[in-house]
Amino acid sequence: MEDVEDIEVRKCVRLQLTHRRCIFSCRPSFGIADECRCVSAMLMRIEPAQTLVLFNWAVYLESPVVPIMQRDQSHNICPHCGKPAALCPVFRESEEALESMNPVANVFKVIPAQTTTTTATPVESLPSLLECPVCGDYALPPILQCQNGHHLCARCRRKVARCPICRAPKNRSRNLFLDHLAEMNLLNCKYHSQGCSATVSLATKEKHEMSCEHGPCSCVLIGDKCSWMGPPGELVDHILSTHGFIPRMQEQNASVTAENFDSGQDFTWYALQTCHGRDFIVMLKKTSENSSFKHCFGVVVLVGSSEDAQRFQYRLQVSGSNHRLTLEARMKGIHSLVESAQSGDGLIFSTSMAEHFCSGGSLKMDVTISTSP
Structure with missing residues (x-):
């Protein structure tokens, strides 16, 4: 059995989408009810009160080995069984955990430090996922992406024919995850670097910035x-x-x-x-x-x-x-x-x-x- 620290760093809890196998020592073929002994070993080291949070979030919602998959209509599908998220009982359980925990930051605060990887995104950095890679401003819903999943703000998107990051054609596919993230989080005012300490919701951000006393x-x-x-x-x-x-x-x-x-x-x-x-x-x-x-x-x-x-x-x-x-x-x-x-x-x-x-x-x-x- 792999060491727990190595398991977490190497994402043993993920399944390779094409092979549907644990990528480490136990290597079973996975049906929806199959057990991965590597996952079980890791979860046994964690306090019971924290298991649900870690399992739902770290296993199913983070991404590098198994990405969050979506259909052309931008609806999430389970990377394990291929069913729409609303029909997969495991994925639906994860979604219910997401909806019951508001704001998102509260979830990550209870995950133990020893399971945090070097690739994790800190809670305070979550809003940075909404930043447009061209102008640095926040992208606001509806957030559209290119064929490879890169997003731009609406203003910059109108100016380009292809994605400036990967040169893929832009399309009309929405990134619903970023849409929900934008609606659930408090964002810094765009004049934060000029001294504004306000954190505002997406609905009030534009109105605040129009009259922000740290702006022009x-x-x-x-x-x-x-x-x-x-x-x-x-x-x-x-x-x-x-x-x-x-x-x-x-x-x-x-x-x-x-x-x-x-x-x-x-x-x-x-x-x-x-x-x-x-x-x-x-x-x-x-x-x-x-x-x-x-x-x-x-x-x-x-x-x-x-x-x-x-x-x-x-x-x-x-x-x-x-x-x-x-x-x-x-x-x-x-x-x-x-x-x-x-x-x-x-x-x-x-x-x-x-x-x-x-x-x-x-x-x-x-x-x-x-x-x-």
Whole structure:
């Protein structure tokens, strides 16, 4: 009998698909009920509570000697009896073990260290199986593969006629295992290397990355059709060098004036305000997109992250001869500017009310930025 360590390293627990025999010392021909003495010897060395996990996962679901086989429709088949996975009692038992253990990482934590091989994939490296070999981003379902089983993300797949790894033709065969792996695991944000520590599900990954504070931000002057995108720390320099007409105030208490405010046209007005050693964006917007509520909206955001923004608060005030409207709110980061404008999270008032605050067709707004108590 082979030593247990040698058995595991050399994958005695696998069956060669073509010969249906144990590849080591006992060498029986295998029917579905036959026993491999090498497997039995190894399992006898393992605690009973861990046997089911090891047998189901290490024997039937890992791959190098006997690969996980699939038909053209990408449904798994048992490598031992050739039946569809749903009809094979042994393979079905493995699938039930998979479904009962969520997340997948919990399974591997109970496998004893002495049975781990040098070819095993660490739990924390499982999401790396989803990485596109071309661009390094995660491939998202439906994950398609070439004839030899290599996958690409959808973006890179559209750019090539053949697999860039093996040059095999690409086809429409899905890799259902990777599809399920993507749905069951928490993935790192694509800006992990820039400092983002968030782990997100596949369903929320794209939404998180669009507003991730460690990712790039777009130029706030979207009305000028500016396509600039870059780190938040470079936004102010971009605005001053490219859009130099924007007013800049160097104090924590400032007054800004939006001219021609009483015209019937929609517009968005911006200013830079620098105080407390940081830069802030002041936005005043007038819109009639919703015909039932033509309104004005004002907000201030920090050119930085929401975490840094928690140190500040702001006050906006518009006033006329007999009216005054004031908002005090916690500061948010630059990535939340679009969301705040869409949700109305700021100073909001109707255009009819704005007429009470206008003087000579212009609207004056007082802006005060202070540190949070």
